[in-house]
Amino acid sequence: MILPTKHIRPERALLTVxxxxxxxxxxxxxxxxxxxxxxxxxGKSVGTAPINYDWFVLALNLLFMLNAxxxxxxxxRKAVT
Amino acid sequence: MDELxxxxxxxxxxxxxxxxxxxxxxxxxxxxxxxxxxxxxxxxRAYGNKGDRKSDGYRASDKTIFQCYGxxxxxxxxxxxxVDTDFNGALGHWGARMERWIFVHNDMDGLPADVVQQLVDLxxxxxTVKLGSMGYAELFDVVMSLTxxxxxxxxxxxxxxxxxxxxxxxxxxxxxxxxxxxxxxDNPPLTAPSATKLQANDLSDAAAGLLRVGRRQERxxxxxxxxxxxxxxxEEIAQGFRDRYQALRDEGASPDAxxxxxxxxxxxxxxxxxxxxxxxxxxSYFFERCDIFEDHIEEGAAT
Numbered sequence: 362m363i364l365p366t367k368h369i370r371p372e373r374a375l376l377t378v379x380x381x382x383x384x385x386x387x388x389x390x391x392x393x394x395x396x397x398x399x400x401x402x403x404g405k406s407v408g409t410a411p412i413n414y415d416w417f418v419l420a421l422n423l424l425f426m427l428n429a430x431x432x433x434x435x436x437x438r439k440a441v442t
Numbered sequence: 443m444d445e446l447x448x449x450x451x452x453x454x455x456x457x458x459x460x461x462x463x464x465x466x467x468x469x470x471x472x473x474x475x476x477x478x479x480x481x482x483x484x485x486x487r488a489y490g491n492k493g494d495r496k497s498d499g500y501r502a503s504d505k506t507i508f509q510c511y512g513x514x515x516x517x518x519x520x521x522x523x524x525v526d527t528d529f530n531g532a533l534g535h536w537g538a539r540m541e542r543w544i545f546v547h548n549d550m551d552g553l554p555a556d557v558v559q560q561l562v563d564l565x566x567x568x569x570t571v572k573l574g575s576m577g578y579a580e581l582f583d584v585v586m587s588l589t590x591x592x593x594x595x596x597x598x599x600x601x602x603x604x605x606x607x608x609x610x611x612x613x614x615x616x617x618x619x620x621x622x623x624x625x626x627x628d629n630p631p632l633t634a635p636s637a638t639k640l641q642a643n644d645l646s647d648a649a650a651g652l653l654r655v656g657r658r659q660e661r662x663x664x665x666x667x668x669x670x671x672x673x674x675x676x677e678e679i680a681q682g683f684r685d686r687y688q689a690l691r692d693e694g695a696s697p698d699a700x701x702x703x704x705x706x707x708x709x710x711x712x713x714x715x716x717x718x719x720x721x722x723x724x725x726s727y728f729f730e731r732c733d734i735f736e737d738h739i740e741e742g743a744a745t
Binding site (some may be wrong): 367368404410411412413415416423 | 667668669671672673674676677678679683731733
């Protein structure tokens with residue numbers, strides 16, 4: 362799930378979706394705003410398979426576990442490294 | 443009766459034993475004994491003002507009177523009074539026709555010590571009659587000695603492992619339904635399934651032929667999983683196939699039998715030609731990805 366598998370292509374692996382979330386997160390955003398941005402970005406590239414909201418949330422969980430994002434006052438932001 | 447069916451009947455009996463009180467408990471007991479000792483056990487019912495002559499059932503072969511007691515909750519005083527009244531009453535009504543008297547109760551914890559003592563004392567005072575009791579454990583033994591047909595009559599049908607394994611893989615339904623509706627591939631692969639893998643798994647030419655047919659639509663399955671909004675759906679389905687394959691292998695089924703069972707699992711070879719083609723496409727997809735059947739490992743390959 363985190364990495365691509367026989368049945369999950371690289372562009373849908375959680376690590377890839379997590380990277381897309383970080384790429385969108387150039388300023389603090391609400392979770393729904395990030396979801397909109399990620400979908401929009403994915404929609405631009407031809408042939409990219411859709412993901413559902415549950416999968417997006419799993420990608421957010423992964424970013425939290427890696428301490429890559431923080432969530433304060435309803436806003437998601439990139440963690441300061 | 444296989445293990446699954448036995449397990450289900452055990453649960454059904456336990457449930458019935460705990461649920462039935464009073465007359466319902468008596469009826470359940472009579473039905474069980476009627477099946478266990480057909481032609482020998484007679485349920486005794488109350489008849490007008492003559493009552494039931496202090497008996498709920500009579501087994502002629504060993505002249506046993508059964509007395510049921512299934513209250514909502516057990517009270518010692520009431521139970522002792524019941525034993526006393528019913529035993530002495532039966533003694534008066536049945537006389538020499540009674541050589542054994544069994545107290546049937548619904549207390550899961552067994553009889554209180556005072557009642558056990560009471561039964562011993564009553565037997566000592568009446569040496570011509572043997573006394574005993576029947577609770578959950580004794581009834582359980584009786585019930586589990588019955589045939590599946592009798593148990594079905596008593597507690598309703600229970601599926602066997604065979605019927606369960608014949609059930610289709612419901613989660614796969616969206617795939618099987620979607621494949622025939624998808625735009626066909628312009629250049630379907632015409633390559634045969636891997637010969638070495640077929641050989642390694644000892645699959646027959648007929649199975650290989652079916653996989654070859656499936657291969658023509660295999661890309662549609664791949665595309666379906668790639669586009670499905672739940673990204674790990676393919677993994678979940680693959681896991682279902684892996685589990686089923688492993689179970690069949692553990693049972694020691696022959697390769698072609700495993701193939702046929704998996705085909706059945708994927709939706710079977712009945713129904714429309716489109717449906718059958720979709721089933722074969724799914725089989726081919728998981729065969730090529732080694733989720734089902736063993737991969738061919740090259741000799742000397744690094745492990």
